[in-house]
Each structure stands twice: as C-alpha cells, then as structure tokens.
Amino acid sequence: MASLQTSDVVRWGWFLPRDAALHGPALDAHLMLNLWIVLGLAVLAHGLLLVGVMVRRRRAKLPVVMLEYLPLLALTALFAWLATKSEQLWASQRYVGADPAAMQVEVTGEQFAWYFRYPGVDAAFGRTKLPLVSAAEGNSLGIDPTDPKGKDDIVTSQLVLPAGREVDLTLRSLDVIHGFSAPEMRLKQNAVPGQTAHIHFTPTVPGEYAILCTQVCGLGHYRMQSVLRVLPAKEFDAWLTQRELAKARFESEVSR
Amino acid sequence: MRVFSTRHRDVGLGYVAISLVAVAVGMLLSLVMRLHLTWPDWSLPLHGPVLPEEYLAIVTMHGTLMLFFVLTVAPLSGFGNLILPAQIGTRRMAFPRLNALGMWTMWLALVAALAAFFVPGGAPIGGWTAYPPLSESPLAGPGQGAGMDLWMASIALFCVAGTMNAVITLTTIVKRRCEGMTWERLPLTVWAWFTAALLSVPAFSVLLAALVLLFCDRHLHSGFFVPGQEWINGVMIEHRGDGSPLLWLHLFWFFGHPEVYIAILPGMGLVSMVIANFARRRVFAYRLMIATTLLIGLLGIVVWGHHMFVAGLNPFAGTVFSVASLAIALPSSAKVLSWLVTAWGSRAPGGQRKPMATPMLYALGFVSFFITGGLTGPVLAQPILDEYLHNTFFVIAHFHLIMSMAAIFGIFCAVHYWYPLVFRRQLSERLGRWHFWLTLLAAYGTFLPMYITGLGGEPRHYAQLNGIAGPGARLLALTMPLQRHITYSAVVLIAAQVLFFWNIQRTARGPKLTEENPWGATTLEWAPGAMDDEGPKVRVVREPCCYEQDGEGFVPQWAEPEAVSGIPIPLRGEAE
Numbered sequence: 108m109a110s111l112q113t114s115d116v117v118r119w120g121w122f123l124p125r126d127a128a129l130h131g132p133a134l135d136a137h138l139m140l141n142l143w144i145v146l147g148l149a150v151l152a153h154g155l156l157l158v159g160v161m162v163r164r165r166r167a168k169l170p171v172v173m174l175e176y177l178p179l180l181a182l183t184a185l186f187a188w189l190a191t192k193s194e195q196l197w198a199s200q201r202y203v204g205a206d207p208a209a210m211q212v213e214v215t216g217e218q219f220a221w222y223f224r225y226p227g228v229d230a231a232f233g234r235t236k237l238p239l240v241s242a243a244e245g246n247s248l249g250i251d252p253t254d255p256k257g258k259d260d261i262v263t264s265q266l267v268l269p270a271g272r273e274v275d276l277t278l279r280s281l282d283v284i285h286g287f288s289a290p291e292m293r294l295k296q297n298a299v300p301g302q303t304a305h306i307h308f309t310p311t312v313p314g315e316y317a318i319l320c321t322q323v324c325g326l327g328h329y330r331m332q333s334v335l336r337v338l339p340a341k342e343f344d345a346w347l348t349q350r351e352l353a354k355a356r357f358e359s360e361v362s363r
Numbered sequence: 364m365r366v367f368s369t370r371h372r373d374v375g376l377g378y379v380a381i382s383l384v385a386v387a388v389g390m391l392l393s394l395v396m397r398l399h400l401t402w403p404d405w406s407l408p409l410h411g412p413v414l415p416e417e418y419l420a421i422v423t424m425h426g427t428l429m430l431f432f433v434l435t436v437a438p439l440s441g442f443g444n445l446i447l448p449a450q451i452g453t454r455r456m457a458f459p460r461l462n463a464l465g466m467w468t469m470w471l472a473l474v475a476a477l478a479a480f481f482v483p484g485g486a487p488i489g490g491w492t493a494y495p496p497l498s499e500s501p502l503a504g505p506g507q508g509a510g511m512d513l514w515m516a517s518i519a520l521f522c523v524a525g526t527m528n529a530v531i532t533l534t535t536i537v538k539r540r541c542e543g544m545t546w547e548r549l550p551l552t553v554w555a556w557f558t559a560a561l562l563s564v565p566a567f568s569v570l571l572a573a574l575v576l577l578f579c580d581r582h583l584h585s586g587f588f589v590p591g592q593e594w595i596n597g598v599m600i601e602h603r604g605d606g607s608p609l610l611w612l613h614l615f616w617f618f619g620h621p622e623v624y625i626a627i628l629p630g631m632g633l634v635s636m637v638i639a640n641f642a643r644r645r646v647f648a649y650r651l652m653i654a655t656t657l658l659i660g661l662l663g664i665v666v667w668g669h670h671m672f673v674a675g676l677n678p679f680a681g682t683v684f685s686v687a688s689l690a691i692a693l694p695s696s697a698k699v700l701s702w703l704v705t706a707w708g709s710r711a712p713g714g715q716r717k718p719m720a721t722p723m724l725y726a727l728g729f730v731s732f733f734i735t736g737g738l739t740g741p742v743l744a745q746p747i748l749d750e751y752l753h754n755t756f757f758v759i760a761h762f763h764l765i766m767s768m769a770a771i772f773g774i775f776c777a778v779h780y781w782y783p784l785v786f787r788r789q790l791s792e793r794l795g796r797w798h799f800w801l802t803l804l805a806a807y808g809t810f811l812p813m814y815i816t817g818l819g820g821e822p823r824h825y826a827q828l829n830g831i832a833g834p835g836a837r838l839l840a841l842t843m844p845l846q847r848h849i850t851y852s853a854v855v856l857i858a859a860q861v862l863f864f865w866n867i868q869r870t871a872r873g874p875k876l877t878e879e880n881p882w883g884a885t886t887l888e889w890a891p892g893a894m895d896d897e898g899p900k901v902r903v904v905r906e907p908c909c910y911e912q913d914g915e916g917f918v919p920q921w922a923e924p925e926a927v928s929g930i931p932i933p934l935r936g937e938a939e
Contacts, residue, residue, distance in 0.1 A: 122819035145738045152734045159707035193745035201678035237592045282595045283497040290820035299675045301590025317835035321754040323490045323824035325504040326416035332835035
C-alpha cells in the first residue's frame with residue numbers, strides 16, 4: 108500500500124482529496140459551487156476595478172439604487188440561498204444523532220496519539236477513570252478493571268471500519284484539546300477534555316485514509332496522525348471476530 | 364522630540380515605532396517558518412535546525428506580534444494619535460498624560476512578549492489563541508511555563524494599554540471636535556477609528572478578565588477552563604472546580620473576532636477617503652458608508668462562535684453564528700461597491716494631475732486584497748464547509764489576505780498619504796510604485812496558493828509535512844511543490860519590503876516640501892497649522908470630498924463659503 112498513486116489521493120484540479128464518505132459528495136458539490144461563485148465574483152469585482160481606473164470620467168448619472176441597493180439585493184439573495192443549502196446539509200449531518208444501530212467506536216486523543224476503543228461483544232463501553240490511566244500497565248485509556256462492561260473492550264491504534272455501515276464516534280481527550288480530522292471522510296471535530304462529542308458518518312469506499320490532529324496540542328502535534336482503514340463488510344467482521352477472540356483469550360489467562 | 368512627551372504626535376510616533384519593531388521581528392519569524400516548512404533539515408544560522416517546539420513557538424510569536432502589536436497598534440493607536448486630532452480640528456487628544464502612559468505600557472507589553480524567547484523553555488507553543496489546557500499547565504510542553512506567563516503578562520499589559528487608548532480616542536472624538544464638525548461631516552477615517560475604539564473597550568476588557576481567570580487556573584489550581592481532573596504528560600492534576608476549555612474559547616473569541624475588525628476598520632475608513640480624494644469625487648453613498656462601518660462593528664461582536672463550529676458547540680448554535688457571520692458579507696459588499704463606484708472613471712481628463720499616485724495604488728491594493736480574502740469569508744461561515752476547511756491553510760489564506768495584506772496595505776497607504784503632512788517631505792513615487800507592485804504580486808503568489816493547499820487538507824501548526832509514514836503524510840506530501848512555490852514568493856515578499864524602508868530612509872535626508880497640501884486633500888488635517896500645537900483655530904463649514912466636476916478644483920472642509928462661492932458642488936448620492 109506504500110506506493111499509493113497520486114491519482115488515488117487527489118481527485119481533481121482543486122487538490123481536493125478523494126471523497127470516501129456517504130455525506131461527502133453533497134458536501135463537495137456545495138464546496139465547489141461556493142468556490143466557483145467566489146471565483147466569479149472576485150474576477151467580476153477586479154474587472155470592474157481595473158476598467159474603472161482605466162477609463163476617463165464618464166458623465167452619465169446613475170442613482171444609488173442601481174449601483175448599490177440592487178447589487179446588494181442580489182448578493183443578499185445569493186447568500187441566503189447558499190446559507191439555506193448549507194444549513195440543510197449541516198442539519199442532516201448534525202441535528203440528529205446516529206442511527207441506534209450504528210457501530211459504536213470511541214476515539215481518545217492524547218499527546219500525541221489517537222486510541223480507538225470498540226465495545227466488544229457486550230456492545231457497551233466500560234467505565235474509564237483518569238487516575239487509572241497508565242500506558243506502562245497497558246491501560247492507556249484508564250478503563251476501570253472492576254467494571255464488567257470493560258472486560259471485552261478492544262483498544263487499537265488504527266481506526267478500522269466496515270464500508271457501508273454508519274459509525275457513531277464518541278470523541279474525548281485525556282489531556283489537551285485535539286482536533287480529530289479525517290480529510291477523506293470530510294469530517295472534523297475537536298476532542299475536548301472533560302466532555303464527549305459525537306459525530307456520525309458512513310464510510311463508503313474501502314481503502315487507507317488519513318487521520319490527523321488539527322488543533323495544536325504541543326510539540327508532537329504534526330506527528331499525531333493515525334490510519335483509518337475501511338474494509339469490505341466481510342473482511343471487517345473477520346477482523347473484529349479475531350480481535351474479540353484474542354481479547355477473550357487474554358482475559359481468561361489473566362483471571363486464571 | 365522629548366522622550367516623555369505628552370504631545371499626541373509624539374505618542375502616535377511612539378506607537379508606530381512599536382509596530383515597526385514588531386513587524387520586523389514578526390516578518391523574520393514568518394521567513395523562518397516558511398524555510399523550515401519547505402526544507403525541514405535546514406539549519407538556522409547561529410542556531411541550528413529548527414525543532415518542532417521551536418517552530419510552534421515561532422508560530423505563536425508571529426501571530427502575537429502581528430495581531431496585537433502591528434495590526435492593532437499601528438492603525439488605531441498609531442495613526443489615530445498622529446492624525447485624528449488634526450482631522451477633527453483639535454490640538455490635542457483627551458487625557459494627554461494617560462495617552463502617553465498607554466504608549467509606554469504598550470512598549471512594556473512588547474518587551475514582555477519578546478522576552479518570552481529568552482526564558483527557560485522558550486516562548487509558548489500553543490498559538491496566539493492559547494487554548495487551555497495546553498496553555499494552563501507547564502507540563503503540557505516546553506514554553507508553557509515561564510514563556511507562557513510572560514506571554515500572559517504581555518497581553519494583559521496590551522489590554523490595559525489598548526483600553527486606555529480606546530477610551531481616549533472615543534473621548535476625543537465625542538468631546539473635542541471643532542466648531543462645525545458635525546457627525547455627518549466627520550471623515551470616514553474618524554468613523555472607522557470611532558467604531559474600532561468602541562469595539563476595543565468590551566473586547567480588550569473581556570480578554571483581560573479571561574487572562575486573570577487563566578492565571579488563577581495556572582497558579583491557584585482553580586478550574587475555570589479545565590475539568591476537575593486533568594491528566595497531562597503522565598501527571599494527574601486536581602483542580603478546585605470543574606470547568607471547561609470551551610469557556611476560554613467563548614471569552615477568547617469574544618475578543619478575537621472583534622479584534623480583526625479593530626485591525627481592518629481604520630484601513631477601510633482611510634481607503635474610502637483616499638480613493639475619493641484621488642478620484643476627485645465624493646465618496647459614493649457616504650451615509651451608507653457610515654452605517655456599514657457601524658454595522659460591521661456591531662455584527663463583529665456577535666459572530667465569535669464561527670470560530671467554534673467544530674469545537675464542541677451545539678450544532679444549533681452553529682447555525683445562529685453562521686447566519687450572523689454571513690450577514691457581515693452585506694455591509695462589507697456595500698463598502699466594496701462604494702469603492703468600485705467611487706474609483707470608476709478616476710482617470711484625469713486634463714492629464715494635469717496624477718490620479719494613480721502611490722497612496723491611491725495602495726488603496727486599490729487594499730480593495731483587491733479585501734475582495735480576494737473577504738469573499739472566502741462566507742465559504743468559511745458555513746459550518747458544513749468549515750467542517751472540512753477549519754484549521755487548514757484555506758483559513759490561513761483567508762485571513763492573511765485580509766488581515767496581513769489588506770490591513771498592511773492600509774498602513775502603507777497611510778504612511779505614503781500622511782508622510783508629507785507629518786514630516787513635510789514626500790516619499791519617492793518611483794520607489795513607492797516599485798514597492799507596491801512587487802508586494803502586490805508576491806503577496807498573491809504567497810497567499811493564493813494557500814487556498815489550494817488548504818483544500819488539499821494541509822493543517823495549520825504542522826512543524827513538518829513530509830518524512831512521516833502513513834496515509835496522512837502521503838496526503839500532505841502532495842502539497843510540497845506548492846509549498847516550495849509559496850516559500851519562494853514569501854522570500855520575494857519580504858525582500859520587497861527593503862524598498863519601503865529604503866524609501867523612508869532616503870526621504871529623511873531629502874529636501875523639505877514647500878506645498879502644504881500636495882494631494883489636494885479636503886479633510887481638516889491638511890488645513891494650514893492643523894498639525895501644530897499652537898496653530899490658528901479652524902472651523903468646518905462642509906463635509907469632506909467636495910470637488911469640481913472636472914476634478915481640478917476642490918473645496919476643503921475649512922474653506923469659508925464666500926471664498927469658494929463660484930464652484931458648483933455635485934449633488935449627494937449620485938455617481939457622476
């Protein structure tokens with residue numbers, strides 16, 4: 108996978124990376140619409156400015172209404188239209204939570220790594236406590252060993268997801284504010300210590316994608332990167348089963 | 364010039380000197396950033412390779428110096444003090460001693476900020492926004508100890524000095540206008556200073572309060588901006604209280620957003636007047652320009668949440684802030700339309716005067732940057748798009764085109780336009796034109812490609828873009844060819860500034876100007892004796908920007924009606 112071709116990552120001339128989420132194409136289309144409008148208005152305004160300073164004084168008198176209020180009215184309509192369109196997209200993504208059947212994954216940011224936790228066979232996350240955090244003891248997230256729900260929790264350093272299924276990410280941070288960003292999923296949300304945030308999306312195209320930190324979090328900020336692996340549903344199921352079995356084996360050995 | 368002078372001109376020049384020091388350091392820091400991003404192995408002379416924490420310290424200090432000590436100090440405090448009294452027909456600012464104290468407090472703030480480089484751990488690394496918990500604990504990284512404390516002291520002093528200056532500016536405009544200078548006859552520059560000062564008072568006060576709370580969190584273990592339990596760098600920290608970093612974001616951006624209007628409004632006001640002056644006609648829709656200035660100020664206070672779309676706010680709040688932010692596009696567009704109409708057909712019919720003098724060029728450059736930078740504001744104001752673009756170089760391009768280029772062109776415009784007034788010498792037009800074109804082209808070469816690297820996903824504050832394994836690094840490596848181009852442009856951009864300083868240096872030895880009003884300006888600061896401490900008292904009899912149809916004759920604000928009875932003045936509200 109190391110020799111990923113440029114064409115795999117970049118879709119076209121605006122340098123926008125590949126789009127691999129269900130909500131992505133609508134977002135991209137709206138972004139492109141905005142960029143073309145912006146480009147058009149910038150060229151128009153510069154054209155008027157350049158022609159304006161080149162020509163000599165004209166005598167024709169035009170009222171304020173024609174030169175100021177009419178263009179403003181048109182711009183108001185334009186921005187209102189864009190706002191309505193963008194709010195529809197925003198609302199469909201953020202006003203409602205994930206489907207109750209969505210896959211649950213918890214994302215935890217820590218200087219300078221991302222951890223991903225799957226709830227295991229019981230479909231419930233175990234309790235976490237900050238004083239229990241200890242990377243040396245293999246408990247980077249501070250999962251409470253007395254909570255039975257946490258026994259089967261699986262913690263990974265890569266986010267592995269099935270294609271075509273909705274995912275509900277629970278974001279949290281152990282230390283400072285981190286910015287969870289997956290450019291190819293058109294997704295970004297800060298992980299803030301002391302609170303959790305939810306974002307949900309559906310990855311569509313299998314592949315390996317970037318996870319970046321986009322909120323400055325200290326000297327290792329630039330290398331706080333991880334991998335999002337989107338697998339075909341069957342491969343994902345096999346991966347998850349394997350992880351769950353390994354976890355069960357480990358737990359039974361520890362308790363013995 | 365006495366050192367502890369209370370004359371407004373000396374205080375104003377003191378403020379401008381602060382900005383000169385800050386801009387020189389800030390510009391060099393940006394050069395180091397660009398070189399390091401493009402060639403990460405590059406070794407800084409007398410220092411060695413730039414480490415990641417040093418890169419972040421440089422980013423933080425670049426932002427701090429430019430935002431606070433250049434873009435706030437020069438346009439509002441600097442030129443406000445230098446020109447404002449003469450422009451409203453008074454001899455001095457209100458509270459002259461407090462005014463001088465403010466300027467010296469500002470020097471102290473600058474010294475404190477620069478001192479952060481020289482303490483153990485170096486300067487802070489959390490960016491100019493200083494989000495906690497990164498800014499709250501020395502454990503969070505090098506520079507977050509003594510360097511962060513110095514930074515906070517510096518910004519606190521800045522808030523005190525800035526508030527003092529804003530109160531003095533407001534008092535001067537309200538109480539010290541000369542006879543006949545009604546609110547409607549105020550030049551748009553004064554309206555802009557007035558609005559910027561109005562914004563400064565709540566913005567700086569709130570920032571100062573937030574800094575005090577952050578200080579308590581850092582040193583008294585209170586918990587305003589951090590949760591009750593924190594786990595930083597392997598250490599558990601307990602706080603007497605359970606707070607949230609989001610509170611800091613709210614308070615910081617309640618200051619931070621108006622701050623950008625404090626920086627840009629004086630430029631807008633000046634550019635309006637300069638374009639009108641060189642196009643030799645009334646500012647198109649003068650009253651609307653006053654209204655939009657105030658409206659931009661008002662809306663500027665209520666849109667801070669658009670910096671927080673992905674910070675963990677309720678998405679409904681995002682919608683409210685989005686609509687309010689998009690609304691700013693309208694008064695801003697109204698201003699651009701007015702500039703375009705005012706500048707339309709400004710070429711001289713007779714060819715006797717030169718409408719394209721350097722101040723006009725800088726003013727038009729301001730309009731150009733304001734358009735190219737401002738138009739992407741509505742893009743970023745839509746939360747769904749901000750979800751992708753937030754904290755990428757797209758944002759950097761957006762605010763650098765407006766803040767660093769439009770606002771700086773406003774400052775260049777001010778220097779070239781008012782230099783003959785303050786120093787009785789005129790800057791070289793030829794050098795000025797060279798400087799203008801080189802700066803304009805290099806600035807576009809530097810900042811326009813950043814839109815593209817931002818769309819490509821390049822995040823801010825990354826000390827290194829290549830040389831890391833994984834799909835993220837592969838994505839970022841694609842921007843490298845553009846990165847190199849940006850760096851070359853930035854080097855040209857910085858090198859071009861030598862022309863500006865050379866121009867100033869050369870002119871200081873040049874001959875004195877005999878003409879009192881070389882630009883044929885109509886505003887009061889050009890009235891004979893208006894800049895003197897003991898000049899004749901002036902009286903205002905009309906609004907600014909009264910010119911004859913042919914553009915040759917003009918009627919200044921102070922000319923008595925009987926002296927100019929033969930000159931027909933065009934009607935208000937029409938473009939000729």
